[in-house]
Amino acid sequence: MIEVQDLTKRYGPTVAVSGVSFEAQKGEVLGFLGPNGAGKTTTMRVITGYLPPSSGKVRVAGYDVVEEPLEAKRRTGYLPELPPVYPDMTVVEYLAFVARIKGVPRREIKKRIAETSERVAITDVQARQIGQLSKGYRQRVGLAQALIHNPEVLVLDEPTAGLDPKQIIETRELIKNLAGQHTVVLSTHILPEVSKTCQRVVVINAGKIVAVGTPDELTHRLQGYETVLITAEGPAEEIRERLQRVSGVNMVEPRGASDGRVTFEVHSEKGKDVRAELARAVVESRWRLLELKTSGLSLEDIFLKLTTRDLGEMTADGQPSGPN
């Protein structure tokens, strides 16, 4: 549904996003996780066609955002970090305007406004001026705006930022309900948020992707093991079994094979360097060791920069909510 290939975005000399590639499947909720300034918003702005990429390809629902921007935009709903609302307008006026510029047929506008308002629970404030609404309602109006033309792809930039705990929980429920019908990409710098809403997570830091996986995989990885990549030439199954027996190794996962060479990702206990042992195991078995390296990127360092406390969760537990 969304394909990002080798996307790079520069602002003058600064590189905001560099060589980012990922995909989101139909009906999936993909989380975009990273500390502030990691390039999340920039990536989303390129996907929505707000910013042109410096290089790389971005396709939304099969349409290239540079070559066929109108087709791509027609299939995209976008909620920027600040809901793009006109404070002077009433909710109905605003949604009617958005529906028109998003190409909803005139006859269906009324129906779409009613349906969308129902869906994000703003029916009761429809006649009010947006400027007078609370932040939570304004956020929901922003979400209604993104949904009004029933887009295939939804891009939500920090959809829970600045909301109170109850609103955060409601918004997450809403997003979960959107999955299946829409492909959702959402960004956040709050770690627990992704495990609550997303099926898959892309972790980005300093403009580069550092990890991709399900929330469980990432949490597991965070909770403690070192990762080593090892490439050797020899019988795959035997190598795997041998590596598994090295002391300190928890898990060995194949990561690809070609021309008789096999690559494994080896997970070991935290704080234990098993590289020397792995090398010895391979060489003593008379296989050829081609490459051995730590996966280099310490996820932990990046996660440390993320906000790990979840405002919604804490208050639900009855604890005082701290600054987030």
Added chain:
Amino acid sequence: MRNIIAVAGKELRAYFHSPIAYLVMTVYTVACGFVFYSYVAIYLEDTFRMQMMGGAGGSSPSLNEYIIRPMLEGFLMVILLFLLPLVSMRLYAEEKRSGTIELLLTSPLTDLQIILGKFLGTMALFGMLVVLTFFYVGLLFLYGNPNGKPVIASALGFILYGGALLAIGMWISTFTKNQIIAGAVSMVALLLLYVLVWVRDYATGPVGQFIANISLSSHIDNFAKGVIDLGDVCYYVSVIALGIFFTARSVEALKGRP
């Protein structure tokens, strides 16, 4: 076209949601009324004096020359230099400040549709001012007998002139998030373009002539006399087209920035 009208309608409604439309229309109506009243008073005075002095044939002076022309060609044009920047200043500045520019630029609209929609929206508000103006002129037709042709030509010139001011103001509005700055810069720029014609008085060479011809005020005379000159029409249409073109370039550049 549907998209352009949607944007234009949104802009026009925004003026009436905020005090701008009411402020501009009130100031304009008061100014217009005062000027109209003054010129009518002077006209009556002069007519009376002429009849006292000679009374030869009893022909009264021309309403066009005494009231319509000085009103449209002078004072009201200057008033617009101050009022129309108040209309155009928010076009892009406000969208940039509130972040709604992101909504417009990620909607399936072309940049040109957005720009034309915004321009048409402001033209619609300006059209209301034009209607107000010609309400006064209409009074003259009711009670006097002015020449109709110059009035139609004047109306065309007046609309083109207003369009030129709005197009330039729209372009200036793309540069800043701050409406006040956009408005102030527009006023100064338009005022300068208006008085550029002064060059004609002291510079005689072709360069001086050229500069004077750029002036916003140097192409209105013919319209006011009732002559629709193709060159004058081209001048104002070109200024409008350039304003729209520069706005498009500026919006394009906007996208490259965070």
